[in-house]
Amino acid sequence: MQLQNLDEKKYILVAEIDTLLRKREELNKKIWMQEKETYRMEGKLQRIDSLVRDRIPLAEIRKDLPFIYFITPTYRRLTQKADLIRLAQTLTYVPNLYWIVVEDANNTSPFIAEISKRYRIRFAHLYALTPQEKKPNEADPNWKIARGVVQRNKALMWLRKNLDRSRRGIVYFGDDDNTYDWRLFDEMRSIERVGVWPVGLVGGLIVETAKLSEDKNISFNSLWKPERPFPIDMAAFAINLSLALDANAFFTYDVPRGYQESYFLTALGLKRNDLELKANGCTKNMGERKGQNFYYPPDFDYKKHKSLNSYHGTHALRERAAKIKQxxxxxxxxxxxxxxxxxxxxxxxxxxxxxxxxxxxxxxxxxxxxxxxxxxxxxxxxxxxxxxxxxxxxxxxxxxxxQEKRYDPSTIDQLGAVDRSFSRQLESDRMFQVEHVEQDKEKAASSSDKVGKLEWIQERMRDDFAANQALRKSFKLEKASLNEGRARDEDLLKRMSLNIKLVSESVEDKKLAAAVLRYKNMKFTNQRCDLIIIVPEERLEEKRKTILSKPLFSSCKPSTSAKNDGMRKKLRSMKLCTNERSASDGVSPAHNGQEQITAGNLGIVKRLKYKNEGHDEIGILNKRNLDDVKPGRGIELLHPDQMNLANINDELVSVVKSDLCTKPLALVADYGGDSSSDSTD
Structure with missing residues (x-):
């Protein structure tokens, strides 16, 4: 019986154990389901939190505070993303701030937009490419060419386009590689025109700041070019939005190195007395801190390690100082x-x-x-x-x-043998030295002139910026003149349909062209006397009409008597002699009872022409009548019969010798120039 009872108890216990095991499995299953539901709810809660966080900025928007428009020019480099993230982490907690990032590129970069979205900052993303000639080379120092000029102007244009003057705000130019104190943004909100504050680690100083003297004058402790109107860094000032919306608010490359800030503030009509000293009268350093490439680990002890080089076991000279301890x-x-x-x-x-x-x-x-x-x-x-x-x-x-090199100086033509005896005697003999005092004085005077000339040569190159500016200005003027001449030549070739290369103009070409235009109607009418008669074209036309109106045959009857012919020849020769004498006396013989032809009646004005060294003709009006002119060497008078005075009328005729280059003097007669009487046929 006892064994049977024990077997029953055993079965009961086994059944209870199985029941407990099933209950444990059910409980484990319920626990797992509860954990699963908890995990699912936690994930859902995180998604809800992220959605809410992305829609609500960390910094609240306050209606009583003016907006700060933080302009940041940036360019692509290895540390660009890290610098922008560090700056975004600072700006995300600043209320009423609008971040304007301008890239030096042809388009915007997606990662910059992602940074602004991640940190929930009010954001404007722009781009402006710097001209290639204004970009520094990789080997150039960062101060050689100013960076961010085009990008800052782009941001200022965006402000003028999207904002009006009724809005309150502050404009600040902050680089992406600097750090800032939050208190700085609270200080700059009260700026009325322009405010300044101390800046750390800039211009070779630990702190560069403005100072207010006892007489209320503002000065600066700048070491680099302290003569600048505003010797401050770009991060050391901010201006009111009303000044930034002015058309004169812009930056330019056409200023000396380091004068970007001074030119910008001066163009707005600001002076040193207009500066508002912030940060407790410029006593607290709230500005940027450049040179942030030094990381001090937590176990760094200044008393023990002294410097980062000793902490890392390195030296500033690196491998050059491998044996510096020895x-x-x-x-x-x-x-x-x-x-x-x-x-x-x-x-x-x-x-x-x-x-x-x-x-x-x-x-x-x-x-x-x-x-x-x-x-x-x-x-x-x-x-x-x-x-x-x-x-x-x-x-x-x-x-x-x-290697010993020995040579005889006398064998070299360029070098003579050096005689040391004169210098030794000059040092040892006092009387010999006194005898050469005058020579030494003359030599010193000549040397002083040379020294003065050398100093003058060096002095004119002291201001290298002004010298370079003058040289570039001359180059620009020369380039402009060359471009104008090239444009004129191209226009002339196009109008004349020419395909030749034009040479540059010269003074001789201008003189030759003027002479051609002046004597373009020259006619060779009398080869026997070697004369050139200049007659205008309209006079030639009238002369042709006069010749055509005359009868073809003469009205005089020819004589058949040889005796009469001989007499006529004698009379003609006598008449010719008389005419020659009359021409020399300035009087023409009368014809058929008509009034005698004289120089005054013909309106002849005598003009002596000389030829100077430059082959320029100089007209000198000497006399009123031909009677006052005495024929001399180099002067030739033209006979009236040879000039056919009957056909001249009132034509303006200039008689010039064709061999002007060989004769120093010639007579030019102008017919009808100022005469009141007309000649008759």
Whole structure:
């Protein structure tokens, strides 16, 4: 019976254990379901939180505070993203702030927009590409060409386009590689025109700031170009929005280096007395801190490590200071003269450079003695060279020997033998020195003139900016004149349909062209007298009509008597002589009872023409009548019969000798110039 009872109890216990196991499994299942639901709810809560956080900025918008328009120019570099993230983490907690980022690129970068979205900052994303000629090269220092000029102007244009003057606000130009104190933004909200504050680690100073003297004058402690109107950094000031909306608020490249801030503030009509000293009268440093590439770890102890180099076990000179604890510094040593290597017997020329170990081995009075040890580049031998200040030379200690070059100065044409006797006698003999005092004075006077001339040459190049500006201005003027001449030549070739290369104009070409235009109607009418008669075109037309109106045959009857012919020839010869005498006297014989033809009746004005050295004709009006002119050397009178005076009428005729280049003087007669009487046929 007892065994049977024990078996029953055993079955009961096993059944209870199975029941408990099933209950445990059910409880575990319920726990797992509850954990799953909890995890799902936590994920849903996180999504809800993220949605709410993305729609509500961390900094509240306050209606009583003016907006701060934070303008940041940026360009692509390795640290650009890290700098922008660090700056965004600061600006995200500033209320009433509008961040204007302007990229130096052809388009905007997506990662910058992602940064502003992530930190929930009111944001304007712009871009403006800097001209290629205004971009610094990779090897140029960062101060050679001003950065961000085009980008800041782009942001100012955006402000003028999207804001009006009724809005309150402050404009601040903040770079992306600087850090800022939150208190700075509270200080700048009260700016009425322009406010300034201290800036750290800029311009070679720990703090660069403005100072207010006892007489209420504002000065600056700047070390770099303190003569600037406003010797401050871009991050050391902010202006009211009303000034930024002015058309004169812009930056330019056409200013000297370091004058961007001064030009911007001066163009707005601001002076030093208009500055508002913020940060408790410029006593608290709230500005940017440049040079943030130094990370101090938590276990850094200034008393123990002194510097970051000692903390990291490095040196500022890096591998050059590998043996600095032994007093050895690695330098570049240039061979001062020719030597022979004692290891390989090769020649080493002067000027060959080596990596040498430099160490101090002693002193010569107050001058240190240095030793240089270097390895030959042709073998495994080492050179050891020391300085010798006593003899102003180098001492070759081991590994090399000096190449001796000896020559006779008399064998060289360019160098004469140096005579030291004169200088020795001048130093030792006092009387000899007194005898040469005057020569020394003359030499000193001539040398002073040379020194003055050298100083003048150096002085004119002292202001390199002004010299460069003047040179560039002359180049611009010359380039403009060349462009104008090229445009005129192209226009002339286009109008004349020419395909030739035009040469530049000259003074001789202008004179020749003027002469051609002046004597374009010249006619050769009398070859026997070698005369050139200049007649206008309209007079030639009238002369043709007169000739055509005359009868073809003469009205005089020809004579058949030979005797009469002989008499006529004698009379004609006598008449010719009479005419020649009359011409020399300025009187023309009468014809058929008519009034005698004289120089005054014909309106002849006598003009003497000389020829100067430049082949320019000089007209001199000497006399009123031909009677006052005496024929002389170089003067030729034209006979009235040879000029056919009957056909001249009132024509303006100028008689000029064709060989002007060979005769120094010629007579020019103007017919009808100022005569009141007309000649008749």
């Amino acid at each position: 007093g050895i510094l690695i330098i570049r040593f240039e061979m001062p003269f020719n030597i022979w290597c004692l290891g390989c017997n090769n020649h080493v020329g002067m000027g060959v450079r080596y990596n040498a170990e430099k160490k101090k081995i002693g002193m010569y009075y107050t001058t240190p003695l240095y030793e240089f040890r270097m390895k030959c580049h042709l073998c495994d031998n080492y050179f050891v060279i020391r300085t010798d200040p006593e003899h102003f030379d180098y001492e070759l200690v081991e590994g090399c020997r000096r």
